[in-house]
Each structure stands twice: as C-alpha cells, then as structure tokens.
Amino acid sequence: MRHYKHFLIRDWHPCDRNKVSQLIAVVLEEYGLSFEPNGADLDVIEIEQFYQNAGGKFWVVELNNTIVGTGGYYPIHRGDHAVEIRKMYLLPSVRGQGLGTYLLQALEQDIITQGYQQIWIETATCLTEAIQLYEKYNYQQSIGVETPRCDRVYVKYLSKLG
16 A cells, blocks of 8 residues: 555455446546447456456555546566556546656556566557656657557656666
8 A cells, every 4th residue: 555645545456346447437538538348448347367367456546435546557568578557547636736646656666666677558649648747757659559549659668767
C-alpha cells in the first residue's frame, strides 16, 4: 500500500472488478471512447490472468473508500525485458492534484525494482493529459501500436535512467 495526500493506492482485489470496469468505462466515455470488455479492455475483466499471474501489478486508487483511479503493468514481449503500463485512469474529480504524476512514478519505481529495462505505453491522441504526462517524464513516441483503440505508442528505456 502507498499513500499520496488523502489517497490510498493498493493492490487490486477480485471484489474490485465491477467498480474498476465501471470507472474505466466512465473515463473512456468522457473522451468519446468505448469500453471493450472483449477487446482492448479484456485485461480489466481478467486481471488475475493478465496482471497478477503474469508477473505484473494492478493497483486501485481510493479516496474515502471509493475507487477513483487505476493503474497497472504487465510483462510484454515487445522490446528487451519490457513491461507495458496500462489502464492508468483517474476520475475527473481527482485530477489536477499531482496524483497522475505520483501514480506514474510509483509504477516506474515498482517496475525498476522488478528489474525491467523498458516501459511501453499505448494511448489515444484524444487523451491529451496522459500524453502530456508521458512526454513530460521522458517517454519517447515510437511505432508499432498493437491496440486498435490506440494510435500512439511510447517507450522509456530504464537503462538510460540515472
């Protein structure tokens, strides 16, 4: 568990499944995107398979016992000893408080601790706040988008950190 201001960041539990799916659907809808439980969002329906059993992590962010955000990562075959950060979403009511930055940096630290060398992130152009965050923290635009809903991919080489 981690704390940022009044927020609790903790590991996902199976009882969170529906609330996490609803939160992600709400945020996607805000940007004109659809929640795809049989496609781009299957990993949210099957967190155990995609994250926990694969060597990744999936966190929820709570404020007053209500889930207000998510974020996770799992190992991927693209790149060299790489992971992909996925499902980093915050409700509008908690944005603008530095929580996104904190969550991204906490995920990065956990990924570094696990010995990974690359972090990949796929996103959509309409998610402008996310793109600004990734670019601010030295994610470089790359090629090879794999998720149909996304049109941008970023990479950060951890071996160059330091």
